[in-house]
Amino acid sequence: LVGDDEDAALMLKVARGDRKAFATLFDRHQAGVVRFAWRFTGNQAQAEELAQDIFIKLFRSAGAYQPSAKFKTYLYRVATNHCLNARRGPAAKLEVTVDQTERALEPTGSATTPGETLEGKQLEAVVAKALEAMSERERAAFCMCRFEGLAYKDIAVALSATEAAVKSLIHRATLTVAKHLEAMHAAPRAAAS
Amino acid sequence: MGRKAGMSNHEENLTAYLDGELPEAERKELEAALEKDPGLKASLEQLRSAVAAVKALPEAEASAALRRAVLAGVDGPQTLSERLRAFFTLPRLVPIAGVAAVAALAVVVSGGEKAPADPEQLFVAQNMELLEDLDTLGLESPEDLDVVMALDQLEAAP
Numbered sequence: 001l002v003g004d005d006e007d008a009a010l011m012l013k014v015a016r017g018d019r020k021a022f023a024t025l026f027d028r029h030q031a032g033v034v035r036f037a038w039r040f041t042g043n044q045a046q047a048e049e050l051a052q053d054i055f056i057k058l059f060r061s062a063g064a065y066q067p068s069a070k071f072k073t074y075l076y077r078v079a080t081n082h083c084l085n086a087r088r089g090p091a092a093k094l095e096v097t098v099d100q101t102e103r104a105l106e107p108t109g110s111a112t113t114p115g116e117t118l119e120g121k122q123l124e125a126v127v128a129k130a131l132e133a134m135s136e137r138e139r140a141a142f143c144m145c146r147f148e149g150l151a152y153k154d155i156a157v158a159l160s161a162t163e164a165a166v167k168s169l170i171h172r173a174t175l176t177v178a179k180h181l182e183a184m185h186a187a188p189r190a191a192a193s
Numbered sequence: 194m195g196r197k198a199g200m201s202n203h204e205e206n207l208t209a210y211l212d213g214e215l216p217e218a219e220r221k222e223l224e225a226a227l228e229k230d231p232g233l234k235a236s237l238e239q240l241r242s243a244v245a246a247v248k249a250l251p252e253a254e255a256s257a258a259l260r261r262a263v264l265a266g267v268d269g270p271q272t273l274s275e276r277l278r279a280f281f282t283l284p285r286l287v288p289i290a291g292v293a294a295v296a297a298l299a300v301v302v303s304g305g306e307k308a309p310a311d312p313e314q315l316f317v318a319q320n321m322e323l324l325e326d327l328d329t330l331g332l333e334s335p336e337d338l339d340v341v342m343a344l345d346q347l348e349a350a351p
Binding site: 019022023026027030031034035038044047048051052055056059060120123124127145146147151152167168170171174175177178181182 | 205206207208209212214239240242243244246247248249250251252253254255256258259260262263264266267268
């Protein structure tokens, strides 16, 4: 096992058919996997469906799990592969456009949370556009780093890349977001002048 | 951004610096460069704003329906391959031939009575032929099962 990776120990139990161990792993990681699927594919509505497939795939492939790397790394490797396939499927692009970009610009209702304000919605739409503009590997590395807090070395394992490559992927991806945000802030200034 | 991407090694290191992923020597070098270069510092602040903006995005919440669906999904009937894999990862592995013999004896002794069956023994009994094949081939690892499963398919083909 890698260090005292409790999740890896649970996964070995899952490989022996232990449903309770699987339920514990699910409870620990479900929010992260849903968030990753949402951000990676840009489709919030489909995120739970993808997460369901990812967890079932995880269960069914438990016998092949080798605890030489952290469990979380293995999980996000499975999640990345699954989300990549989903994005490459028919009509995936269209769904992304409707779900993130256009729906995010719909007028807000009266009862709003901070994330639902116009500024929050604009931010959501801009980040979604930036994610769309990234390469698949940039997006995968960015999502694992920014949304799931994985270290560069773990992302490198998940993507079968070097740490130097991951550093570069995350830098370029963050730069893309920065450029999109800059354009968002520049637009009202241009309109006013 | 105030500067173009890839202008220097320092530019390339800015995001890793923000993420606390830069080795100490490179971090010190970058900090020295930041002191001298206002453009580099401006780039760092723009990247810092981007990281903060992403952090401010709403969290995803998984529904109770997802939990039900996933747990129901894994409670479904397992395929033969999955059951074989589970069998091979049992902590108390014993020689296959020996287990098969015990299972065969249990079937004979029970004389067809409806006693509660041990799932493991039942599984061995149901897959006796395949397990004997595995033993003949001298396979010990779950990974080898894919080969055997493929062999079975070949045998089944007309």
